[in-house]
Amino acid sequence: MNVARRGIVPDPIARQPWGMLIPLLLLTAFGAAVLYSAAGGSMDPFASSHLTRFAVFLVMAAVIAALPQPFVRLMTYPAYVVVLLLLMAVEIIGQVGGGSQRWLNLGFIVLQPSELMKPVIVLTLALYFAKLPVGLITSWRALAVPAVIIGLPMGLVLLQPDLGTSLALAFGGGVVMLLAGLPLRWFFGAGLAAAAAAPVAFYFGLQEYQQRRVLTMFDPEADPLGAGYHITQSKIAIGSGGLFGKGFNNGSQSHLQYLPEPHTDFVFATMAEEWGLLGGLFVIIAFAIILRWGLKVAFQSRDRFGSLVAGGMTATIFFYVAVNLLMVMGFAPVVGIPLPFMSHGGSSMLTNMICIGALMMVNRWNRDAPRSGFAS
Template sequence: MSARGGIIPYPIARQPWGMLIPLFLLVAFGAAVLYSAAGGSMDPYASSHLVRFGVFLVMASVIASLPRELVRLLTYPAYAIVLALLLLVEIIGQVNGGSQRWLNLGFMVLQPSEIMKPVIVVTLALFYSSLPVGLITGWRALLIPAALIGLPVSFVLLQPDLGTSLAILFGGAVVMLLAGLPLKWFIGGGLAAAAVAPVVFFFGLQDYQQRRILTMFDPEADPQGDGYHIIQSQIAIGSGGIFGKGFNNGSQSHLQYLPEPHTDFVFATMAEEWGLIGGLFVLGVFAVIMRWGLSVARASKDRFASLLAGGMTATIFFYVAVNLLMVMGFAPVVGIPLPFMSHGGSSMLTNMICIGALMMVNRWNRNAPRGGLSSQ
């Protein structure tokens, strides 16, 4: 079957190219930045970045082809499996950098907490799509989802990994908000969180986590210690100016002043060489992707698909917002990479799952009969 009079084959024409082409450009731009971060070499960052994207693009295509009934059938078992993997991390997980977050499966090293980010979204989307609308203000609409979120967040905090636990919490909370829970519950939850924040800070966080938060307010207080990351990142971003220093001419990353120039601080690496123009390009592409994700959610013909698309878009947004705030010194350094640009398999896996899920809902929308919003 073909589109446009047989000129373009239908399987190609039906793809959301308005999102995919900017995404491809962003990944290619990320590879160029990683090439520079490695001192002008495709290895070890840029080549593996492109290979991973290619592999996970195939995975996203498979996800996009899944039927609604199969997704609904597998959602709760998937949640149980990932939760079991998080428990297994606490027992036999691989320790790296003082954190116990990974499972060595032999053929790959898996970080289950990353997979939980999209899994919690689809789990809550299924729960609320199955809950009668009349019960949305009842205790069941709050307590059961709170438990579904609280269990994995507790395991992730034990690793410890504050950034990932906040990402899981954020994705779940967005689905709950979109599901129609009373706004007063969120306001009350926010006030309660603010009240217990000092207790959590002094008794619930590790020493290094406390220092990261305090350093955000005054990085100059420890310029050679905890404030070093933020200071060097701000120098790199500021020195890029409007047009940047030029491709492969970044001094902060090449002289190894900038820490993690290929992962958490890849935006600072990019901004030094490509300047404000490069930054606006990156922000523009993310705006296109998230605008498309929201349009998919709004166009959904049933509650499950709408909540699923909204939650996946929110998960990508969390990555982008926290990373950009972090590298500019407006948020603590919590180890959140920049989607589709940072080097790292776990981040690419999570965000491509989100892209695949959005493409899947987009396909459901195209095939849905015309009519009103369904509760299922």
């Protein structure tokens, strides 16, 4: 029986997608526990700010979820232009940190515009394909214009340099194009072209440290104290956790500072050492529930725009999760992609909560709109 109708739970609360929100809340709380341990048994500086950011961005996601579709359509192209201008500003006046120029100091916040571009590029391509007549989906307009939409921010991000974010932009945009119905042969052709160009890009397009990261992925033991140090220590931490882990706040790799970045990029390794395989399964299952819900929202969308937005936002979250987990286990180069809702970091939390808010927004559109099939 519907508890909202019986008056037990207010209708606005009962209508929320708790099947996604509960795993999200549990995952974030678990992340705070791991960050508490990573700080040596202290809420500061990681766990407290992690929970504060999540609370603030959850309110932001609720605001996004309430946006009407006409307003979102109206603001999508201007938002793309604004974020593109911010990326250009990074190249001119951006802050440098860790050898990269990625941030803008706006006084009240230090902003990483490339993170904002991830959900914005999904919205932009979704709107473009929603407006494109179905008969033109195999024409040059279905490929050339999106290539420019993706290529401009990718080029600016590569100048920072930030390979991981540029790949995230390409992945999110590519998924929207795939869902829009572009011919599969185009994607196979692009894959073959990328494979053929990979050696040239490796030797002439990547920085020296990026080349070392790629080579280290194949043989981290070749330089265990240099380029392979991160992956080697991560594997030790994950492997030493066993089935049940060493116990909460008892991780040696992170506490003795053998594990680099235990609170950001390698937070999964920090968790696995203390919580073992069971903790890892909890994290993976929680992400699987969230991503499955996102795909369900996309498939149930009443219109083309909503479906593409939901599919692209789900793909963006998936990219974070997949690359981070592959990275900490040594199956992908170390590219600085944090684990959503668990790693300490405001920029990645902002991006992923925008994606969550957009998915809740489309879910509300689905619930409120009459069932009439796809529309432009």
